[in-house]
Amino acid sequence: MVLALPELTAYLLDRRFMHPDAVLDGRLSLADTSRRNHNVLVSAEPGVGLFVKQGGASLAHEAAVYRLFGALRRAGVIAAAVPRDVGFDPERGILVLESVPGALDLTAYHTGSGRFPATVGNRLGSALADLHVSATIEARVRQAEFTGRMPWALALDRPGLGFYREMSNGGVELVRMLQSSPRLRAALAELRAEWRSDTFLHHDLKWDNCLMVPAGVSGRRTRLMLVDWEFGDLGDAAWDTGSAFGAYLGCWLGSIPVTGGEEPGRYLDLAAFPLARMRAAMAAFWRSYVAGRGWDAATADAELVRAVRYSGVRLLQTAYERTQRAARVPATVVCLAQLAENVMVRPEEAAVRLLGVLGEGR
Structure with a gap:
């Protein structure tokens, strides 16, 4: 099930993907950027953000790609300029990545x-x-x-x-x-x-x-x-x-x-x-x-x-x-x-x- 924006906010807070202060002081913004998947761009503070993908059948495969990049980073090998994987929830079908505001x-x-x-x-x-x-x-x-x-x-x-x-x-x-x-x-x-x-x-x-x-x-x-x-x-x-x-x-x-x-x-x-x-x-x-x-x-x-x-x-x-x-x-x-x-x-x-x-x- 795809989470609506209020539910997604609660999910990100519960998983500690963002700090509660971003909600309390009004810095949080969520923008729907869906294409093949249900995508949400999350901005919490200047220069910091998340990109959340939901519900796509291909998310498990994409998560495997980011695991590969993570292994390369840990080995000290820089593969390509790629976003970092913040977390993957296979049960809910949610992939959370870093985003770069201003790109x-x-x-x-x-x-x-x-x-x-x-x-x-x-x-x-x-x-x-x-x-x-x-x-x-x-x-x-x-x-x-x-x-x-x-x-x-x-x-x-x-x-x-x-x-x-x-x-x-x-x-x-x-x-x-x-x-x-x-x-x-x-x-x-x-x-x-x-x-x-x-x-x-x-x-x-x-x-x-x-x-x-x-x-x-x-x-x-x-x-x-x-x-x-x-x-x-x-x-x-x-x-x-x-x-x-x-x-x-x-x-x-x-x-x-x-x-x-x-x-x-x-x-x-x-x-x-x-x-x-x-x-x-x-x-x-x-x-x-x-x-x-x-x-x-x-x-x-x-x-x-x-x-x-x-x-x-x-x-x-x-x-x-x-x-x-x-x-x-x-x-x-x-x-x-x-x-x-x-x-x-x-x-x-x-x-x-x-x-x-x-x-x-x-």
């Missing part, structure tokens, strides 16, 4: 300012490489909890009956569109065959789950934190790095006032957020990630091609998510699907012409 997710950070600093790309690459290196060994030890799985978007061209039952008419139309492209279906089949489960991933890396956090007395957002570990699991590192590239490509394409189904490249000059403005950040992301992994140039370039192909799959996932309440496939979704196919089929060309990154691992 801003990368969607709001980038689109609010129209800027895409290389420093942010650098921090994201470093955090992701740190995660992939430091958390993987511990996750392999805990294979009963982290069994490895493949993203559902890799099978979007061949959904099962259960998946079809959840689709909107627009979603069904999109799947038929994907099924009509032999090139795209071949690319998806190749990626399914090549999938690895050898690295601990975030598995749902998008700008909404990357927070810029104030650091120090200046209040400048100079620290990056990765949040929402509901899907953390073993998998293919290129899925996370491809998702990072996909976030930039999706932002670019989403800023173009598309009115038809033409090729995305025809609208380059109309983008509110041009790719040219993002390339320094994407290059910095890849350089810092490669440095964190300790790869040589040949390995870096080979893994870049794989990451670019997975960025196309991430774009397909975004395209499908935008059809969930649609009766028809919107023009923007058609363009997303076209861009996804292009980068999956011609990843080297996309790395040069779109991302401007090929060879940045050298």
